[in-house]
Amino acid sequence: MMDTDIELISDGDGIAVIGDPHAVDQFLATTGLPSRDLGLDRLSAVTGATSVAAHAGSAIAAGSGRWVQLTTESAQVMKHASLMKGPTAGVSRAIAMGGNKTSHILQIVGKGSILSNPAVLAGAAGIMTQIAMQQAMDEITDYLATIDAKVDDILRNQQDAVVADMLGVHVVVDDAMTVRAQMGRVPEITWSKVQNAESTLARTQMYALRQLDAIAEKLERTSKLGDLASESKGAERQVQEWLAMLARCYQLQSAVAVLELDRVLDASPDELDQHRIALRITRQNRLDLISVSTERLLTRMEAATRAANAKVLLQPLPARAVVHSSNRVRAAIVDFNARLGIERDREAWEARRWLDAATDVRDRVLETGADGVGAARQLGSGTWERTRSATGRIAGGIAERAVRLRGDGTAHDEEN
Amino acid sequence: LLSPSQLDRAAQAVRRYFAPREEGGFTGAYFERLGGGGDRPEVADVFTAEDLVAVSMLSVRIEGHAAVELLIRRSDRLSDLLRAVPTDVSLSDLNGDDLSETWAPRAVYRELRSVGSIGPTTASKLLARKRPHLVPVYDSVVDRELSLVDGDLWRPLHAWLVADGGVNERHLAQIRDRADVPDISLLRIFDVLAWMTGSDNVQHHASISTRTR
Numbered sequence: 001m002m003d004t005d006i007e008l009i010s011d012g013d014g015i016a017v018i019g020d021p022h023a024v025d026q027f028l029a030t031t032g033l034p035s036r037d038l039g040l041d042r043l044s045a046v047t048g049a050t051s052v053a054a055h056a057g058s059a060i061a062a063g064s065g066r067w068v069q070l071t072t073e074s075a076q077v078m079k080h081a082s083l084m085k086g087p088t089a090g091v092s093r094a095i096a097m098g099g100n101k102t103s104h105i106l107q108i109v110g111k112g113s114i115l116s117n118p119a120v121l122a123g124a125a126g127i128m129t130q131i132a133m134q135q136a137m138d139e140i141t142d143y144l145a146t147i148d149a150k151v152d153d154i155l156r157n158q159q160d161a162v163v164a165d166m167l168g169v170h171v172v173v174d175d176a177m178t179v180r181a182q183m184g185r186v187p188e189i190t191w192s193k194v195q196n197a198e199s200t201l202a203r204t205q206m207y208a209l210r211q212l213d214a215i216a217e218k219l220e221r222t223s224k225l226g227d228l229a230s231e232s233k234g235a236e237r238q239v240q241e242w243l244a245m246l247a248r249c250y251q252l253q254s255a256v257a258v259l260e261l262d263r264v265l266d267a268s269p270d271e272l273d274q275h276r277i278a279l280r281i282t283r284q285n286r287l288d289l290i291s292v293s294t295e296r297l298l299t300r301m302e303a304a305t306r307a308a309n310a311k312v313l314l315q316p317l318p319a320r321a322v323v324h325s326s327n328r329v330r331a332a333i334v335d336f337n338a339r340l341g342i343e344r345d346r347e348a349w350e351a352r353r354w355l356d357a358a359t360d361v362r363d364r365v366l367e368t369g370a371d372g373v374g375a376a377r378q379l380g381s382g383t384w385e386r387t388r389s390a391t392g393r394i395a396g397g398i399a400e401r402a403v404r405l406r407g408d409g410t411a412h413d414e415e416n
Numbered sequence: 417l418l419s420p421s422q423l424d425r426a427a428q429a430v431r432r433y434f435a436p437r438e439e440g441g442f443t444g445a446y447f448e449r450l451g452g453g454g455d456r457p458e459v460a461d462v463f464t465a466e467d468l469v470a471v472s473m474l475s476v477r478i479e480g481h482a483a484v485e486l487l488i489r490r491s492d493r494l495s496d497l498l499r500a501v502p503t504d505v506s507l508s509d510l511n512g513d514d515l516s517e518t519w520a521p522r523a524v525y526r527e528l529r530s531v532g533s534i535g536p537t538t539a540s541k542l543l544a545r546k547r548p549h550l551v552p553v554y555d556s557v558v559d560r561e562l563s564l565v566d567g568d569l570w571r572p573l574h575a576w577l578v579a580d581g582g583v584n585e586r587h588l589a590q591i592r593d594r595a596d597v598p599d600i601s602l603l604r605i606f607d608v609l610a611w612m613t614g615s616d617n618v619q620h621h622a623s624i625s626t627r628t629r
Contacts, residue, residue: 309564309565309566309568310512310571310572310575311572311575313575313576314575319563323563323565
C-alpha cells in the first residue's frame with residue numbers, strides 16, 4: 001500500500017477511511033462528507049496476538065482513521081468504491097488509488113492491503129460499530145433536545161417502578177461513560193456495575209411499547225367523534241412522553257453496547273467480532289420491536305383522521321381537533337423513527353393545510369365565538385342544530401374574512 | 417349560511433351567482449347549463465369540447481395536450497369508464513360503503529388525473545360536468561372553507577347529505593327553490609355556497625372583473 005493510498009471499510013452502518021493522515025483528509029475533502037475520528041490507536045489491543053497482525057495493527061494505528069456515516073448521500077459518493085466481501089461477516093473493504101489519480105475510483109487490492117489481515121479487519125469493524133452507536137446516541141441527544149417535552153422531567157414524574165429502575169441505570173451508565181472517556185478503556189470494576197443494565201433497559205423498553213400499544217387500542221375502541229377528539233388530544237402528550245422514554249432507553253442501550261465492546265476489546269479481543277455481530281443483531285431486534293408498535297399507532301392515527309374527515313361537515317370542530325392531534329402524533333412518530341433509522345415505506349406525510357398560521361388564526365376566530373359563529377361548537381344533537389353545525393365552517397368563512405389570506409383578488413381557484 | 421335562519425341570505429347568494437352577467441352573475445352559472453348539460457343522454461358518456469369550455473366557466477383551463485388526450489387519444493377509454501357511472505343516481509342515493517376505492521367515478525377520476533396537467537380540481541370539475549348529481553366540484557376554496565383532509569370531499573359531503581334522513585339535502589332544495597334555479601343540481605348549490613363564502617362573495621358585490629367563477 002502506498003502512502004497516498006487509502007483503505008475503506010464498510011459495515012452497513014458506516015464507512016471507515018483509513019490511511020496516511022494527509023491522504024485521508026484529502027479524500028474526505030473531495031467528498032465533502034462529515035466524519036469523526038475512529039480512534040484507531042485502540043487497534044493495537046486486538047492485534048496483539050500475532051506478530052503479523054501486530055505489525056499490521058501498528059501500521060494502521062500510525063495512520064489516520066475517520067468514520068463516515070452511511071447515508072444516501074455518502075453511499076452515492078462512495079458508489080464507485082466496489083467493496084470486496086471480507087473474511088469478517090458483514091464487512092467489506094476496498095482501497096482507493098492514491099497519487100495523482102482521483103480518489104473516487106477505487107481499486108480492490110489483495111495481499112498488499114493491511115486490511116487483508118482478518119484480525120485487523122475484525123478490530124476495525126468493532127471500533128466502527130462503537131462509532132455507529134455513538135453516532136446514534138448523539139442523534140438521540142439532538143432529538144431529545146428538539147422535542148418540547150423535558151424528558152428528564154417526564155421521567156422523574158413517572159411513578160412506575162420500572163421507570164425508576166431506568167433512572168438508576170442512567171446514572172450508572174453515565175458514570176461508566178465518564179470513566180471510559182477519562183481512561184480510554186472500560187475497567188473490569190466499571191463494567192461489573194453496568195453489565196446488568198441491559199435487562200432493566202429491555203424491561204423499560206417493553207413497558208414503554210406497551211403504553212404506546214395501549215394508546216392505539218384505546219383509540220381503536222373509540223367510535224364517537226367527540227370522544228375521539230378527547231382521546232387524540234391526550235395522545236399528543238402521552239405519545240411524545242413514551243417516545244422520549246424509548247429514545248432514552250435506546251440511547252442507554254447504545255451506550256452499554258459501546259462499553260461492552262470496549263470491555264471485550266480490552267479483555268478478550270479474540271471474541272470481538274462475535275460480540276460485534278451479536279450487538280448488531282440485538283440492536284436490530286430492538287428497532288424491529290419499536291417499529292411494530294409505532295407503525296400500529298401510525299395506522300391507528302390515520303384511521304382516526306379518515307373517520308374525522310368523513311364527519312368534517314357534520315361535526316367540524318371535533319373533526320378538526322382529531323385531525324390536528326393526529327397530525328401532531330404522526331409527526332412525532334415519523335420524526336422519532338427517522339432519528340432511530342426506522343424507515344417507513346410510504347409517501348411522506350404532509351401536514352394539513354389548515355395547520356398553517358393563517359388557519360390557526362381562523363381556528364381561533366371560530367373557537368372564541370367571533371361574530372356569533374362560535375355557537376356552532378355549543379350545539380346539541382337536534383336536527384337543525386346539526387345542520388347549523390355542519391355549516392359552521394361556511395358561516396366561519398364570513399367571520400374570518402378579516403383574517404383570511406387573500407389570493408390575487410380574482411376568482412381563480414385552480415390548484416393542480 | 418346553510419342554517420334555516422339564513423335561508424333568505426343563502427338563496428340571495430345563489431341567486432346572485434346565477435344572475436345574468438349584466439346583473440352581477442358569475443360565469444360559473446353556465447357550468448352545468450352550457451349546451452344543455454354534460455349529462456344529457458347523447459353526450460353523457462363522452463367528454464366533448466363543450467365540456468372543456470364548460471369547465472373554463474369555473475376558471476379551469478385545459479391545456480392543449482390534455483384536450484388531445486381527453487377528446488382523442490383516451491376518448492374511448494374514458495367513455496368506457498363513464499358508462500359504468502349512472503346518470504340517474506344522486507350522491508345521497510348511495511350508502512357510505514358505496515364510495516369505496518372501487519366506486520366507478522373514482523376510476524374516471526384516476527384516469528383523468530393520469531393526464532398530465534389535470535389535477536384534482538380540473539378532474540373534479542370534468543366529472544361534475546358529466547355527473548352533476550353524483551360528483552361535487554372540488555377546488556382550493558372549497559377545500560379550505562370546509563377544512564377537508566387530503567382533498568377528500570366525497571365522503572364527508574355524502575355523510576352530510578344523508579344525515580338525519582336527508583334534512584340537509586332538503587334544505588339545499590329549499591335554497592334552490594327560493595333562488596329560483598330549478599335546473600341546477602343540489603351538489604352545485606352546495607358548492608356555490610361554499611365557494612361564495614370562501615371567496616368572500618356573500619356579502620359584498622363583486623366587480624365585473626372578478627366574476628369569473
